[in-house]
Amino acid sequence: MADYSTFQDKLTMVYGELDTRKTRSVSLDAFTQVLSKFQIGLSGATTQDLFFKADANGDGVLSLSEFQRFAEGYPTLLDVIYYRAKDYYANEKMLEELEIAGQKASELRSREAALLRASEQAANEVGAQEHALQLADSTIQDCENREQLAKSNLDREQSVSETCRQDLTQRGVDLANSRENLRGCQSQLNEAARDTEQQTQRLQQAENAAANAEQKLREIERLLQEQQQAVEEARANTLRNHDELQQCRVREEATKATVQDAERGLDAAGEAAVNSEKTLGDQLEREKEASNILREVTAQTAKAVSDRDHEHRTLQACKDKHAASMIDHENGVRNVENQERQIENLKIENDAQAQRRQRVMEEENPLVEQEIRLKEQRDCLESKELELRTRFTSYSNARQSPVPTNRRSASPELPTSGSPYHRRMISSSPSVSPSYVR
DSSP states (O other), X not given: OOOOOOHHHHHHHHHHHHOTTSSSOEEXXXXXXXXXXXXXXXXXXXXXHHHHHHOSSOSSEEOHHHHHHHHHHOHHHHHHHHHHHHHHHXXXXXXXXXXXXXXXXXXXXXXXHHHHHHHHHHHHHHHHHHHHHHHHHHHHHHHHHHHHHHHHHHHHHHHHHHHHHXXXXXXXXXXXXXXXXXXXXXXXXXXXHHHHHHHXXXXXXXXXXXXXXXXXXXXXXXXXXXXXXXXXXXXHHHHHHHHHHHHHHHHHHHHHHHHHHHHHHHHHHHHHHHHHHHHHHHHHHHHHHHHHHHHHHHHHHHHHHHHHHHHHHHHHHHHHHHHHHHHHHHHHHHHHHHHHHHHHHHHHHHXXXXXXXXHHHHHHHHHHHHHHHHHHHHHHHHHHHHHHHHHHHHHHHHHHSOOOTTXXXXXXXXXXXXXXXXXXXXXXXXXXXXXXXX
């Protein structure tokens, strides 16, 4: 890149570099340190000689005007210091950029490692979530099996309850029939009792009639034959009545036994009805318990399904997080690679700049030394020219003054400033390039 800095720009920049304490004065130490800092390659004696030549008033420091006159006499040295200062600070800036790039690369590596750990953690979370989802699926399957079993138990209990209801209904019908039979038997028993009572009354009447007949038989012997037949008939009637009484008693006993059987059947039917009601109550309790179990299992199944859905959503979120962390990790790896390539390019550029600076320094240092030698030769020639001018002036003044005729001047005649000899001396003086252009 072309540099269009003027002499004044270079002078201001170099003097500001020399004026380290910002006192608008440059000491010998600061002058020496700057020349050494920029590797000008001058010896200590040469450096001191240059400083003392620049210090026109001899106060031990260089003012801006003194350094400007010095720079006008050594333009190549000024250019070398100027461009080396620019290169030095450009190199410092590049080294700073390298350091910043290295820190950024280290941060990117740390971030890439953190992203890798986050990706691994996300992968572990995905695995754990998949395991949790499998457990949730297993829990749902178990709950569904339990729910199916509870439904089967409830259906079975409902079937048993229906059977118990039908049995209880039948027991109620049997109990009603038994009660009806009991009422029928009691009615028959009452009728048998009435018949027995009537038959007993008739037997009593027959016995009374027989007793009366016997009395009449005893009283009325004469009516024996007539009454004998009546007695016979009365006795036959008594025997018939006695037999009928016995039959009535047998029927009564049988009716009593039937009533007892009916009562026992009624008690059994009542007990069976009570047992059926108890069994139905127990069955209803079991059915209610089975229904509660079914509701609990259904609720557990619904909760397990909800948990499974939550685990599925969480798994999807973990997968999304893992995918995002993988993308971030890949981006981090690319950023690290890009940063490392940038650092490598900066190092290559810095090495190339260092090599270029080294080559330029190897070319510049001889030029600076040559400029210093030529400046010394020029100063020497100017000093000789001044001496010759002084001698010529003195000689000219001596010739113009009256002198004795018998004395001749011992001084040789010096050439004038316009003589061909003087022009040859001036033209033969070595010249120095006014500036060093990079």
